[in-house]
Amino acid sequence: MSLPPGERIEAELASEGVPPPDIVIEPDADRLAGAAASAFVARVAAAQAVHGVASVVLTGGGVGTAMLERVADLAEEPEREVVDWTAVEIWWGDERFVPADSDDRNELGARRALLDRVGVPEERVHAMPAADGEFATAEEAAHWYAAELAELGGDDEVPRFDVLLLGMGPEGHVASIFPDSPAAQDDRPVVAVHDCPKPPPTRISLGFSAINSAEEIWLLVAGEGKAEAVARGVRGAPGTELPAGAVHGRRATRWLLDAAAASRLPEA
Numbered sequence: 167m168s169l170p171p172g173e174r175i176e177a178e179l180a181s182e183g184v185p186p187p188d189i190v191i192e193p194d195a196d197r198l199a200g201a202a203a204s205a206f207v208a209r210v211a212a213a214q215a216v217h218g219v220a221s222v223v224l225t226g227g228g229v230g231t232a233m234l235e236r237v238a239d240l241a242e243e244p245e246r247e248v249v250d251w252t253a254v255e256i257w258w259g260d261e262r263f264v265p266a267d268s269d270d271r272n273e274l275g276a277r278r279a280l281l282d283r284v285g286v287p288e289e290r291v292h293a294m295p296a297a298d299g300e301f302a303t304a305e306e307a308a309h310w311y312a313a314e315l316a317e318l319g320g321d322d323e324v325p326r327f328d329v330l331l332l333g334m335g336p337e338g339h340v341a342s343i344f345p346d347s348p349a350a351q352d353d354r355p356v357v358a359v360h361d362c363p364k365p366p367p368t369r370i371s372l373g374f375s376a377i378n379s380a381e382e383i384w385l386l387v388a389g390e391g392k393a394e395a396v397a398r399g400v401r402g403a404p405g406t407e408l409p410a411g412a413v414h415g416r417r418a419t420r421w422l423l424d425a426a427a428a429s430r431l432p433e434a
């Protein structure tokens with residue numbers, strides 16, 4: 167018996183023991199950023215209601231940064247604000263090992279888009295080290311970040327992540343784990359990455375073990391150029407070939423797409 171395409175994806179994933187992801191499709195990148203921002207605010211507020219302090223992992227990238235701007239816009243509407251920004255731990259999924267004032271830093275993008283606007287206390291902002299800081303190599307910086315995570319992790323290697331945001335490249339990279347990269351087979355929570363095909367070449371990234379410890383993982387993806395990778399990633403392609411295929415949140419994995427990025431998915 168042949169199944170409809172949407173059910174076929176679910177059946178394929180179920181046969182591998184992978185819970186099927188949620189897929190949300192918005193008409194364009196702008197509305198995607200807005201919808202993701204509203205959902206993010208609700209998720210952070212819900213985590214604060216349960217835990218007091220929420221814990222989130224940010225991404226760089228076009229939609230990821232646009233979403234943070236929209237979150238800050240929401241925070242400036244006092245009647246709609248539901249998040250206590252003094253009670254959010256901020257982490258990053260990856261960072262470029264370049265000087266702190268470089269526009270290539272994901273940290274700088276997130277500070278400009280959100281953190282500087284809502285006033286998260288500095289002690290809750292856990293940026294990955296920059297190349298002009300105290301660490302000479304990306305390896306030393308990755309080691310330090312792993313210790314930082316472990317310090318808040320209690321008995322675990324990493325703390326609870328309520329929601330972890332990821333962008334995705336057209337070749338399926340997430341954070342700074344690229345196809346065929348040693349990072350895709352490294353089980354450490356934080357890894358140094360060299361020779362990235364997308365500049366800058368030297369980076370620090372959470373590994374799959376830390377990424378997949380998150381309660382919820384949200385992949386924010388826009389554009390026709392990523393449609394093929396989305397179609398493969400949703401089906402759970404092997405992480406060494408297409409890293410996005412290997413990310414699974416403990417409670418949920420959510421693909422937030424614009425219509426162009428969703429254009430190669432079978433109609434459910």
Ligand SMILES: O=C1O[C@H](COP(=O)(O)O)[C@@H](O)[C@H](O)[C@H]1O
Pocket residue numbers: 225226227228229230260261262272332333334335336340341342364
């Ligand atoms: O290099 C990176 O790229 C991805 C995706 O960026 P995008 O602009 O194509 O959306 C990003 O998620 C990641 O954090 C970043 O370091």
